[in-house]
Amino acid sequence: MTSPVNAEPTPRKQLRGPSILVAICIGFAATCGVITGGMAHATNDPPQVRYEVSGSSGIAEYLSYQTRGGQRQEANVTLPWSTQFTGYEGEVLVLSAQGDGTIACRILVDGDVVKDATAAGQPGRTVCSYTKTGLTRTPTSPTGAPPPR
Structure with missing residues (x-):
């Protein structure tokens, strides 16, 4: 006797929350000038x-x-x-x-x-x-x- 085959695949966990959080952090860092790859960035030094x-x-x-x-x-x-x-x-x-x-x-x-x-x-x-x-x-x-x- 064979065991019944499950016709529906096991659902995968989706990591939407952490992905959104990482995207927000990268956007914030780029806006603040932390990531400076070719971007002009603000300075806090007195002019x-x-x-x-x-x-x-x-x-x-x-x-x-x-x-x-x-x-x-x-x-x-x-x-x-x-x-x-x-x-x-x-x-x-x-x-x-x-x-x-x-x-x-x-x-x-x-x-x-x-x-x-x-x-x-x-x-x-x-x-x-x-x-x-x-x-x-x-x-x-x-x-x-x-x-x-």
């Missing part, structure tokens, strides 16, 4: 800010700029001029300069030009301003027009 001024006369009659320590002013500054400091998120960066002839200002964040402007006149006045928002930065280099007198 390095650099202000630069150059001009045809070699002298800026007046400079004004905003840093973490507050508003600074300098007079009769030899050009080219620059200063660097550690910034923070949400900071408003402002640099203005005045001098005879052509005068230019630039703001750099982590080495990338985020704003530049050039003006000419007697005196030439130029202003660069930039507001830092978010940790991911896209470098741009727009040319600003001279401010109204």
Whole structure:
């Protein structure tokens, strides 16, 4: 006598829960920058800010700029001029300069030009301003027009 053959196959266990959890973890890790295979990733390091001024006369009659320590002013500054400091998120960066002839200002964040402007006149006045928002930065280099007198 033979034993009866079971016509229905034994059901397989499906591991849907763990598979979904693994997929969620991989997606979260990629979003947070843990998996960096070719992805740009955010940084928690404070940004390095650099202000630069150059001009045809070699002298800026007046400079004004905003840093973490507050508003600074300098007079009769030899050009080219620059200063660097550690910034923070949400900071408003402002640099203005005045001098005879052509005068230019630039703001750099982590080495990338985020704003530049050039003006000419007697005196030439130029202003660069930039507001830092978010940790991911896209470098741009727009040319600003001279401010109204």
